[in-house]
Amino acid sequence: MTATVADAPASAARPVSVARGYRFELVKLLSQWRVRLLVLACWLAPALFVAAVSQQSSLPVDTLFGRWMNATGWAGSLVMLGFAGTYALPLLTSLIAGDVFASEDRLGTWRHLLVAVRSPRRIFVAKALASLTIILVLVAGLAASSAVGGVLAVGNRELVGLDGHLLAPADAAGKVLLAWVCVLAPSLALAAIGLLGSVAFGRSPMGLLLPIVVALAMQLVQLLPVPVAVRLALPSYAFIAWNGLFTSPAQLGPLMIGIVVSLVWAVAATALAYLLFLRRDFTNLTHDGSGRRAITTGLLPLVGLFAVTAAVVSPATGATGSGIEQDKVQSSVATAFAHLYRLQTKQLNRPDVTEAQLRATAACNKGGGQVAPQGPGNDWRCVVSWHLPDVEAAGTAIYQLDVTADGRFVADGDGPKEVNGYFQVRTPAGDAPNPLWQFDGNVELLPTTPKG
Template identity: 40%
Template sequence: MTAHLAEPIAADARAASRRRPALGVLRWEVRKLVAQWRTRSVLLAGAIAPVVVVFVMRGQSRPPKDSLFGRYALDNGFALALLILGFASQWVLPLLTAIVAGDIFASEDQQGTWKTVLTRSASRSRLFGAKVVAALGFAVLTLAVVAVSTTAASVLVVGHQPLTGLTGQVIPSSAALRLVSESWLSMLPATLGFTCLAILLSVWSRNAAVGIAAPVVLGMVMQMVGSLGGVEAIRPFLLTTPYEAWHGLMTAPQFIGPMKEGLLTCGLWCVATLAAAFVLLRRRDITGG
């Protein structure tokens, strides 16, 4: 009887011992991110910059009528939050997440610390997984900070009047707040896709500048390609297209087909870029540093 009881206990102990190194590597990567000035600066900018933008927009004499919800932005806080959302999705969100993801692997090359980090009883697979989880977690946190700061500042400064939707329907304040929140949440798949793209470029280039700047440049190129005529066949596969899917939430009736397609597109981008990054890292010779 004692032997039978001891077997599952021993198995649990072995499983726990296998899990601890992976969790330890992840904790180490998170601590490194927390200690970096750029990480704290990005989060601080994500919290403060939207407030500054709201006050600047509130002081304008004329609304930006050439953009979605721009004509209502000076009189409706929800419209202003959506206006900032449209601007942020163009290049701000890819930049904010790439600042960390584009450097998380390249920094080890630039500092010559690969041999050091791989001697902490951590395999390349576990180290890769820990860095990816840390970068993706930072992307989620950054998006949440920007979304909460933008929405709160817009509503508190401008107001929470009923919102006029894209098809002219009047949306009550409570429903408008929910839709604005869902619109910001819809930015998550594409933001994670750009995070994975920055990780791939960080591993491939071994240069933080490339890992940070290249995703933003590629995002702008995708936006320009997506705005051209005659590219309907490739437009759904661009990583920037899912950033526009929130428009379907603001119509009556709603259409969420683009959001479903965007979720699949971003998933494919994440899988492809992370797989390529992992292969590159596995084949890398780190004997030089």
């Protein structure tokens, strides 16, 4: 009798786990000299830059918090945050997320990767998580390096907020850290757009440039006098809205909207990239992106998402027009003046006075009263009045204002000289310009009271 031995069924090959794929993709990214240089630069360059600029007599006063860089170490980190939101983070997300899929197209390694992992879904998740990890490391480096460089070079001192009030060193440190955490949301949105471009355009340079192009377009919109709803509907506003943390009370409305919008954009762009990736024909070695289909299924939905968010933000917030109105400008200028007057009083060793005693008010017009007092422009003029105890006559001071479309303004003293003229005062950090000479402020674009 002949015995028949049945062959044991071959065990089915199982896909590689996401954890192993993630480690593999992370090692691939960190093995690139370009990525290593970026990590090194983000952890070293900000500290050197902030330390060097803080010791200069000429400060970047046109940058938010730039005028305070030689007064406190925390101002330098905020200057770096403004630079990062405008230039560094769009570039970093392009170089990391915008190339994570396209690199496989250039090297022709998709077939080898699919054979090894055996799951396009897990490949996408592993690559997305690896690129996100590197981006978080880069952002953490920018934040930590700039803060350490500023504190070591200048010191852990009080920070003057955007309404003139003083933040204790511990409070300033917490607000600076929170501001860097808040910009992670728009960074994720740009990273997701980078993933979408890398998947949709393949080895085409357009995929790598997509986050930069989108970021520049959104920044251009932020510079224009567009309605508030349009401004808030773009993820780029979260790169600006952190300045609301440095007023008292904090202007959290625009910041929270910016973060939510950024996260919605991040989820939508990642989902579109995922769907395009799963539909890709990996057997076609000449594949170079999805061409017209990438635009119709990838970019047009983002345009539609922008339209939807803009339509939702306007009725939800009651925001109309530019958001820059006469009463808001007057309130912001008067509040900042009162706080900074107390700071000047302390520096000049005069008797202290409270904001309630000062009763500071501001009367502002635009274009010499010839145009409607609303909207951005460098033709705002404010007359500030205040009272001192036991002094019958009210004091007055004149300021010329340059109000930008995002609500930030620079107030330039225009007399009297002994109040808001240029002169040096003694501070713990050394001689510094009169705090009432020039100061930054912020006008909240959303209505201060909900509309019924």
